[in-house]
Amino acid sequence: PILSRFKTKIPSIIVAVIQSISEEECIKVEALLFWLAVAEKERELIEEGKAVHGNLFIAQGLPGLVNMCLDCMQLQDPDQLEEDCTEEANTVAAVGSKLLLTIAEIGNEPVIGLVLPFISKNINSPEWRKREAAISAFGCILSCDVSNDLVAGIAPVILNKMLDEDRLVASSAGWVTSDICEKYPAVYATSKAFDSLISTIGPMINGSSAIMSIRASMVILAASLKTDEDSDDMPTDKFSKHFQTLCNELLGRIHSDGSDVSVYGKERVHAGEALSALIGVAALDCIGMVESLIPTIVLEFKSIIDQQKQAPEEPVLLQLLGIMCATLSTIARKGVNGFAPRVNFIMYALNVEFCTNEPSVLEEQISLLGSLSHAAGPAFSHHAQQTIGTVLNCALTFKNTDLSRVAVGVITDFANSLGPEGFAPMLHEVASFILSSLVDVNANPAQRIGLFECAGDLALNLGMHFSSHVPVIVAIAQAAFAESLETLKSVNHDDDDAEQQVLSLWRVLCQLYTSILQGQRDSTGIDVSKMVALANHVCLTAQEGPETFAASLALIGDIADVCNDDAANIVGPVLLSDSISACLSKAAKSDDEEVRRNGEHASMHINALAQKRRG
Secondary structure, eight states: OTGGGGGGGHHHHHHHHHHHOOSOHHHHHHHHHHHHHHHHHHHHHHHTTSOOGGGSHHHHTTTHHHHHHHHHTTOOOTTOOGGGGGSOOOSHHHHHHHHHHHHHHHHOHHHHHHHHHHHHHHTTOSSHHHHHHHHHHHHHHTTSOOOHHHHHHHHHHHHHHTTOSSHHHHHHHHHHHHHHHHHOGGGGOSHHHHHHHHHHHGGGTTSSOHHHHHHHHHHHHHHHHTSOTTGGGSSOOTTGGGHHHHHHHHHHHHOOOSSOTTTSOHHHHHHHHHHHHHHHTOOGGGHHHHHHHHHHHHHHHHHHHHHHHHSTTOHHHHHHHHHHHHHHHHHHHTTOTTSGGGHHHHHHHHTTOOOTTOHHHHHHHHHHHHHHHHHHGGGGHHHHHHHHHHHHHHHTOTTSHHHHHHHHHHHHHHHHHHHHHHHHHHHHHHHHHHHHHHTOTTSOHHHHHHHHHHHHHHHHHHGGGGGGGHHHHHHHHHHHHHHHHHHHHHSOTTOHHHHHHHHHHHHHHHHHHHHHHHHTTTOSOOOHHHHHHHHHHHHHHOTTSHHHHHHHHHHHHHHHHHOOHHHHHHHHHHHTSHHHHHHHHHHHTOSOHHHHHHHHHHHHHHHHHHHHHHO
C-alpha cells in the first residue's frame, strides 16, 4: 500500500537507479536484484489472479527497465570458466538476463516490441558481447507469445551461432536453440530444418568443448521430449535417419574408463538424459537399431556400477546410474527382441545392491525391476523373490511419496508379469503389506489409492490364489467409502481438491471391485450387496467426473453379469431401478468414449439380468 503511492514515479526512480550504478559490480547486481524481486512478486500476484500487469510497478517502468537489462547483459565476464556456463551465475549479465526473462513473462507483447530492435541490430555484430546479449535477449522473449514465423526466421541464425568462435556466444546459442525446440517444436518440424539442426549439433556431442557437448545433448533432449507421444507406434519419424549416429555419439560421450570421473562430468549426465529420451521416442524403423545397441548399453551400465562402487559419493556417477536404469527400463517396456536374454546379466550387474542414500536413483533402480519383469515374464520370479523385501521397504516409506508410489507400481508389475504361480511364493508377504498399509495412519490419501489399485491388480491377475484376502480387502474398502461420505459432509463446497480426492477414491474402489469380480468368478464367497451399494451411489452422484462415472458403470455391468440367482434377488431392485436406467441413458449421450462404452456394457448385462429374473 505504501509503495503504491510511488507508482507514477517509477520511471524517474528507474532513471535514478541506472545513473547511480557505479563501476562496482556488486552495486549493479544489488540494483538488478531489487527489480528482480519486484518482478517475481508481480508475476506471483498475476498468476494467482490477484493483480493485472498494467496496474503494477514493472508496467510503469517500461521501457526503462528493459533498456537497463539490455545494457547490463552486455557486461559479460570474459574470464568466465567454461563449466560455469552451465550454472546460474550471479554476475551483472546473468542477473540482467534473468530480470529481462521475468519481465517478459509478465509483460508479453510490449516487451517483445522493445527487445526485437536490439536483437536485429546486434545479433550479427562484430563485438562478441553484443552478439551474446542479442542471443540471450531472444531467449528471454521466447516466454512471451512470440509468433512461430518470427521464431522460425531467427532460429537458423541462432543455430549458426553455435559455431561462433566465441565460446560464450556459442554456449548461449545452444541454450536458446534447446529452448526453441522445447517451446516452438514446429520450427524444426520439417525434414530440411531438422536435418540442419542435427548436422550442426551432431559433431559437438563428442567434440572438444564440454559445454557445447552439453548444449548439443540439451537440444536432443528437448527435441525428443517434444516428439509425438505416439512416435514409438509410428513407422518412422524425423529422428529415424539420424538415430543410429546420435545414439553412438551419445554413448561415446557417456563412456569413461573411470580413471578421472571429474573430467567426464556433467556432459556424461546430459548425454545420458538425451540417450534415454531418444530411445524413448524411437519409431518402429529404429527398433532394430535399439536391439543392436543393447549389448553396448548393458556393458556401459555395468561399467558405471563398477565406477560407482569405487566412488560411491560421486554425484555424476549416481546420476548416471539412475539415467542408465531409466534407459534400460525404456528398452524393456518396448519389447525389443534380444533384451530378455540380457535380464540375468543386468540383475547380476545390479547385484541386488540399491542406492539407499539417493532417493531419485533408488526410484529408478526399483522401477527397473518392474520393467525387467515385464521383459522376462515368469522367468523373473527368482529375481523378484530376491528383491521383494527391498521393494516392500521402499513402498513403506510413506514420507517419500514418489518412491512409495514407484515401489507399489513394481508390485503390480510383478503380479502382471509373473503370473499366479510365479507370484505365489511372495503372495502372503505382499498381501500382509497391502492390508496393513491400507489402515496405516501414516499413509496419505494418494498412497491409499495406489494401494487399492495394487490390490485390484493382484485380485485380477492372481485369481483364486488371492481369494482368501478378498473379504478383508472389501471390508477395508467399505470403511474407506464410508469415511469418504463423512469427508464430503465436512468439507467446504469450494474445496475442489478434497472433492477430487474423493472422486479418485471412488473410481479406484469401483475398479477394485470390478477386478475382484473378474478375477474371482469361480468364488462363491463374494458379497455383491456391498459392491452394488457403492456402485449405485457413485453412479448417481459422480456423473460430472467422467473417469469415476465410467468406473461405476463398468462395475454395475460386471455385478449384473456375475451374480447368481440369490444375489440377483438382492441387487436386482437396485440395478433395474429407474434411477440406474436414467444413468444409462445419460451415459449413452456422453461425449466421453469410455463412459459410452461402459454404459453399453452395463445396459447389456442389466437387460440379461432382467430376462433372467422374468424367466
